[in-house]
Amino acid sequence: MELDSVSLSRMLTTMTLAFHIIFATIGVGVPVMISIAEWIGIRKNDAHYTLLARRWARGFTITVAVGVVTGTCIGLQLSMLWPSFMRIAGKVISLPLFMETFAFFFEAIFLGIYLYTWDRFKKPLYHWLISIPVILGSSASAVFITCVNAFMNTPQGFKLKDGAIVNIEPFRAMFNPAAPSKIFHVLTSSYMTAAFILASIAAAAIIRGKKSTYYYKSLKLSLAMGLLFSLATALAGDESAKFLAEKQPEKLAAAEWHFETGKGADLVLFGSLAGGHRVENAIRIPKMLSFLAGGSLNTKVTGLDKIPDDEQPPLWIHYMFDLMVSIGMFGIGISALYFILLKFGKSFCAKWLLCLIIASGPLSMIAVELGWILAEVGRQPWILRGYMKVAEGATKADNVGLTFVMFFLLYLVLGVMSVYVLIKMFRNKPAEEEFASRYSRVS
Amino acid sequence: MRLQILGIVVLWIFLYGYLIVASVDFGAGFFAYYGKLTNKDHIINHIISRYLSPVWEVTNVFFVFFFVGLVGFFPETAYYYGTALLIPGSIALILLAIRGSFYAFGNYGPKSNRFYLFLYGATGLLIPASLSTALTISEGGFLKKNGDSVQFLTGELFRSPYSWSVVLLAIVSVLFISASFLTYYAGRAKDGGAMELLRNFALFWSFPTIIASLLVFLSLREHNPKHFQNSLEIWWMFAFSFLFFLAAVYLIYKRKLLGTAFILVMLQFFFAFFGYGASHLPYILYPYITVYSAYTSDTMGITLVTVFIAGLALLVPSLILLMRLFLFNADYVRGQK
Ligand code: HDD
Ligand code: HEM
Ligand code: HEM
Numbered sequence: 025m026e027l028d029s030v031s032l033s034r035m036l037t038t039m040t041l042a043f044h045i046i047f048a049t050i051g052v053g054v055p056v057m058i059s060i061a062e063w064i065g066i067r068k069n070d071a072h073y074t075l076l077a078r079r080w081a082r083g084f085t086i087t088v089a090v091g092v093v094t095g096t097c098i099g100l101q102l103s104m105l106w107p108s109f110m111r112i113a114g115k116v117i118s119l120p121l122f123m124e125t126f127a128f129f130f131e132a133i134f135l136g137i138y139l140y141t142w143d144r145f146k147k148p149l150y151h152w153l154i155s156i157p158v159i160l161g162s163s164a165s166a167v168f169i170t171c172v173n174a175f176m177n178t179p180q181g182f183k184l185k186d187g188a189i190v191n192i193e194p195f196r197a198m199f200n201p202a203a204p205s206k207i208f209h210v211l212t213s214s215y216m217t218a219a220f221i222l223a224s225i226a227a228a229a230i231i232r233g234k235k236s237t238y239y240y241k242s243l244k245l246s247l248a249m250g251l252l253f254s255l256a257t258a259l260a261g262d263e264s265a266k267f268l269a270e271k272q273p274e275k276l277a278a279a280e281w282h283f284e285t286g287k288g289a290d291l292v293l294f295g296s297l298a299g300g301h302r303v304e305n306a307i308r309i310p311k312m313l314s315f316l317a318g319g320s321l322n323t324k325v326t327g328l329d330k331i332p333d334d335e336q337p338p339l340w341i342h343y344m345f346d347l348m349v350s351i352g353m354f355g356i357g358i359s360a361l362y363f364i365l366l367k368f369g370k371s372f373c374a375k376w377l378l379c380l381i382i383a384s385g386p387l388s389m390i391a392v393e394l395g396w397i398l399a400e401v402g403r404q405p406w407i408l409r410g411y412m413k414v415a416e417g418a419t420k421a422d423n424v425g426l427t428f429v430m431f432f433l434l435y436l437v438l439g440v441m442s443v444y445v446l447i448k449m450f451r452n453k454p455a456e457e458e459f460a461s462r463y464s465r466v467s
Numbered sequence: 468m469r470l471q472i473l474g475i476v477v478l479w480i481f482l483y484g485y486l487i488v489a490s491v492d493f494g495a496g497f498f499a500y501y502g503k504l505t506n507k508d509h510i511i512n513h514i515i516s517r518y519l520s521p522v523w524e525v526t527n528v529f530f531v532f533f534f535v536g537l538v539g540f541f542p543e544t545a546y547y548y549g550t551a552l553l554i555p556g557s558i559a560l561i562l563l564a565i566r567g568s569f570y571a572f573g574n575y576g577p578k579s580n581r582f583y584l585f586l587y588g589a590t591g592l593l594i595p596a597s598l599s600t601a602l603t604i605s606e607g608g609f610l611k612k613n614g615d616s617v618q619f620l621t622g623e624l625f626r627s628p629y630s631w632s633v634v635l636l637a638i639v640s641v642l643f644i645s646a647s648f649l650t651y652y653a654g655r656a657k658d659g660g661a662m663e664l665l666r667n668f669a670l671f672w673s674f675p676t677i678i679a680s681l682l683v684f685l686s687l688r689e690h691n692p693k694h695f696q697n698s699l700e701i702w703w704m705f706a707f708s709f710l711f712f713l714a715a716v717y718l719i720y721k722r723k724l725l726g727t728a729f730i731l732v733m734l735q736f737f738f739a740f741f742g743y744g745a746s747h748l749p750y751i752l753y754p755y756i757t758v759y760s761a762y763t764s765d766t767m768g769i770t771l772v773t774v775f776i777a778g779l780a781l782l783v784p785s786l787i788l789l790m791r792l793f794l795f796n797a798d799y800v801r802g803q804k
Contacts, residue, residue, distance in 0.1 A: 089571030092527055093564035099531055103538055104556055107549035115543030115763050122771055123540045125532045126778040132524040133785045137792060143790075157785075194770045419550055427557045434561050438568055445572045 030415050032424035033105040036431060038400075040098045042393060043435045049392050052166045052211070053342050054084050057249060059155035064245070066148050074148075076245070079137060080222065083446055086134065090442050095128075097431070105424070109407050109417030113268065116182045117175045119194040124168035131161025163211060166334035170210045173399075174202035175195025179408050201424055205267040206399075209260035211396065215252035217388040220355060222246040224385030227378045243381070244366075250384070251359035258352050262316065271316035272409070273326035276317065276403035278337040279345040285327040291316065294346050297339065337402045344398040351391040358384055468734060470768045471758040472748075474540040477775060478533055479744050486740065487644060487733060491793035492526050493591035494645020496566070498668060500588025515649065519755065521803040522568055527563075539771055542763055543756050550617040551610050552601065559597040566590040592638055599637035603630045606691045607753025624656070629686040636679035640736070643672040647715065647732045651725040666719060673716045677709070680739065691753060697746035704742030 058080045065073030101109050134157040145151050181197030183190050223246035231240045268276035276282070281292045281301075293307040316322050358380050365377070403409060407417040495515045502512055536543045550557075565586060573583030604610065604619075606629065611618045624630050646669035653662040688695040699704070715731035718724050749757040762768065 086571055088524070089568050092524055093567040096527060096567075097560050097564060098532060100556055100560055103534070103545040103549035104553050105549075107546045110538060110545040110549065111542050114538045114545055115767060118535075118539030118542070118763070118767065119770055119774065121535050123558055123774060123778075125528065125535045126774075126782065128531065129525070129528045129778075129782055130785060132528050133782075133789050136524060137789060141792065189764075192764045194765045194767055419553065423554055427553060430557060430561055434564055438564065441568070441572055 030418040033418040036428045044094040049214045050087045052093045052214035106417045120168040120171040127164035178202040205263040212256040219250035220388040221385035227381040231378045247359045254355035315320045344394045348394040482728040488526045490641040490644035491648045496591030551619040595637040596634045629690040632682040639675040651729045654725045708738035
């Protein structure tokens with residue numbers, strides 16, 4: 025099969041975003057965790073938490089660097105790979121993109137200050153205060169970029185007249201119907217992912233035989249935050265589903281294998297398709313889809329029969345959806361279980377539990393990827409829903425294949441290097457040693 | 468002032484900001500590697516890393532700001548440049564990505580490594596060279612419109628004397644700007660050895676920048692006579708630039724007022740850069756797009772400018788804080804904090 029520049033552009037965009045989103049998610053979530061740990065350290069006057077914040081921040085410098093460079097790549101690639109789309113979209117939705125750079129600017133400045141001033145202030149509280157603008161900056165950039173993505177799903181704030189764009193309303197375009205639920209879900213899922221990744225790291229250290237209180241405190245704090253944020257993620261995910269039912273029914277219908285419009289729709293979990301629309305081997309929960317979509321067992325849910333054939337998203341996103349939701353449930357379950365066992369004084373460092381906790385971090389990151397694939401592929405064939413199809417937006421340049429190979433190699437090197445550097449960084453300086461050398465006078 | 472002009476001026480200011488801060492960074496990479504090769508790294512490298520560590524990310528944002536703003540104000544440019552720059556743009560991006568991440572790997576990571584330093588030094592020269600092609604292309608003659616698509620004439624670019632003189636100017640300016648800033652910074656750190664070494668670099672690279680600028684002018688006359696004529700009309704901008712250059716070199720030579728000397732260097736480039744920009748107008752890309760034809764709507768233009776002003780109110784105090792903590796804090800510079 026000969027790949028045309030449309031497919032290649034899609035592949036390259038997918039690859040860059042899928043890689044960037046790993047670091048972006050960490051970039052949004054981890055500052056929150058760092059700030060919480062430092063705050064507890066100050067409040068309880070417990071140097072363990074301060075060291076936790078310090079070590080997390082040190083690892084964070086590596087992931088931020090990769091986030092920044094891959095983000096710069098995606099920013100320029102949007103213009104290079106989707107010039108026709110950016111020419112149109114640029115006129116209407118450049119406002120949040122522009123605001124995003126301010127958010128980055130703000131974050132970058134205070135992150136520089138935060139990382140290099142640990143011991144420069146007389147009061148530790150002043151140093152903690154600097155983490156606030158870092159959080160504001162990174163979360164705001166997630167908010168703004170999500171507005172752009174929401175616009176692609178529910179464009180508004182302009183009129184098309186003879187092929188020209190008129191009556192532009194930048195704020196209406198930015199605050200489009202898809203934005204609120206999407207922003208809520210993106211933020212909570214980033215916080216959740218960061219919490220579980222840090223929990224995984226602590227659990228992995230404990231299972232390797234490091235039994236100092238430092239790691240137990242780290243595990244407990246991360247899992248507490250993980251529980252909180254995974255509940256919030258599920259709530260936000262439910263909001264997203266309700267939004268889809270109302271404004272973007274074809275995405276929900278494809279994700280749920282809901283083929284015929286009707287009331288009292290069943291929820292289909294997993295399963296497989298046997299020729300056309302016959303679902304086999306699935307778990308069916310009666311009327312649950314109606315309940316999820318509208319809060320009542322009798323809500324009418326639009327099915328794929330109402331959507332023209334050439335505007336239906338691929339049906340395989342069903343699996344993305346089910347896996348994402350399963351991981352969400354797993355996150356809630358595992359963190360809740362930990363605290364229940366803790367309450368009953370059970371040996372909460374049981375190996376099987378630690379193993380499951382180790383899995384929670386990578387699984388959450390997988391859920392983020394699955395969620396984005398669901399959201400983006402579920403928008404197919406549109407790049408700007410109702411206005412422009414993906415094929416019309418792509419570049420006409422040759423050589424996209426060559427660029428794909430170059431960027432593939434780049435991400436490979438960056439990915440391998442960042443894992444290698446992070447592992448070395450912490451192996452060379454175990455927490456117990458660092459604690460002893462830094463706080464020997466305190467403890 | 469018309470909104471189109473206001474927009475391009477704002478963007479140009481940011482590109483100028485990038486030019487200065489990125490040059491310091493790019494050149495520092497080269498000097499650091501050079502220092503390692505000649506075993507003088509103990510003299511200058513700690514100066515360089517103390518300055519660079521807290522600010523490299525901010526440098527990158529200047530660049531992002533410029534291109535996001537350009538697409539916002541002038542969406543049409545995305546179409547032309549986007550198609551044409553796929554290959555050169557991707558190469559510049561990959562170099563930037565390698566530079567940024569390996570800087571972090573080397574600096575925060577295990578320990579400094581010769582290979583990282585090599586990458587850091589080499590990309591410091593290659594990136595300005597590749598980014599400068601975007602300006603070269605804007606002079607026209609390197610793109611061809613084929614019906615619906617835009618074609619980039621790579622061969623023309625490689626054969627053009629103008630294009631090579633711009634590359635040369637980009638590289639020597641980077642080294643000159645960087646050396647004159649680091650001389651000042653070493654002076655503040657009261658590090659005599661480093662200051663002498665960096666001062667020599669600054670003096671060494673000073674006259675080549677002027678020679679390279681002259682070459683650019685001469686080849687521009689052949690390549691784009693219209694732009695050349697326009698620039699003669701504002702000859703005084705370039706004359707000022709030259710005077711600031713002479714004054715700066717004099718001060719550096721005399722080892723006096725190094726801070727002022729660096730400000731003079733900034734003014735030198737300010738006048739040259741804005742002289743170049745002003746005579747380029749109204750074209751963004753000869754002969755296809757001007758600031759008027761590529762402009763977004765007035766509603767969006769006004770909104771962007773408003774947001775920009777609000778954003779500045781937030782950023783300027785933060786930037787001042789950053790500079791006070793790291794750049795103008797004598798204890799920090801001297802390595803006592
Ligand atoms: C840690 C990651 C994570 C977890 C556990 C979940 N999600 Fe999610 N989901 C995302 C991470 C994510 C995401 C990456 O953030 C997406 C991609 C696009 C978006 O808006 O958020 C997303 C998209 C997304 C969408 C599509 C939104 C749209 O296209 O507009 C729906 C309907 C849900 N999610 C629903 C859920 C439900 C009901 C969950 C139950 C627990 C759930 N998600 C867990
Ligand atoms: C929801 C998805 C995304 C999130 C949460 C996100 C978040 C982030 C974060 C946290 C960073 C690091 C910034 C810093 O620390 O300074 C970053 C970098 C960046 N992102 Fe993303 N991003 C997302 C998707 C995108 C997309 C689709 C684009 C393209 C328009 C993009 C453009 C950028 C750019 C240009 C940078 C580099 C900014 C700099 O130089 O500091 N991001 N992103
Ligand atoms: C800002 C403008 C954006 C543009 C122009 C854009 C464009 C696209 C396009 C054209 C595709 C290919 C569709 C396909 O292959 O099916 C895609 C896929 C994807 N996008 Fe977006 N997107 C944007 C925002 C975002 C954001 C904010 C994210 C979050 C990080 C994101 C995540 C993804 C992912 C993960 C895929 C892969 C889906 C797949 O596997 O096909 N996108 N995007």
